[in-house]
Amino acid sequence: MFFKDSRAAKWSENVFRQEADTGVFPIPTWGDFEQQFRLHFFPVNAEADAINTLEGTSYHQGGRTVDDYLDNFQTLVSDMGYTDPRTLVVKFRQGLKLGIQNQIATMPYRRPTDTDPDVWYRAARRIDQARLTNEAFQSVSCSTPSGPAKTVSV
Secondary structure, eight states: OOSOSHHHHHHHHHHHHHHHHHSSOSOOSHHHHHHHHHHHHSOSOHHHHHHHHHTSSTTSOTTSOHHHHHHHHHHHHHHHTOOOHHHHHHHHHHHSOHHHHHHHHTOSSSOOOTTOHHHHHHHHHHHHHHHHHHHHHHHHHHHSOOSOOOOOOO
C-alpha cells in the first residue's frame, strides 16, 4: 500500500534490489530507516522551500476547496515561521480564488480586519461551504424535470 508511487516506489525498489544483490537488508534498524527516510523525503531546508512557494503562485487555491487550500497554506506559513498577522492575511488573500477574496474584502458588515487571519480563514471557509452547498442544490435542481409530467393516453 505504501511506497508504491513516484519517488517512494523508486527508493523502496532500490532498497529491495540491494537486499537481493547482497542477501542482507540494507536498513538494519528502525533508527536507520528514519534517518534514510528523512534524507530522501524531507526537504533540505523546509523554510527556504516554503519561502519560495509563498513567493510564487503554486500555493494558490486554484480548484481546491478552501479547507484544502487552508491546510496547505498553514503548513507553509508554519514552515516559514511567519507570525505577523498582516502578512498572513495578505498571503492568504493573494492565494484565494478571486470571487471568495472579493466577497470577503467587500463585505458591507463585519468585514475581517487585515490583521486578523483567523477571521479571514473562517469567512473564506463559510463562503466556500455556501458555494459548494449551492452548487449541489443547483445540480439536483437542474437534473429534476420541472412541472408536472405529461401523460399520453393510448
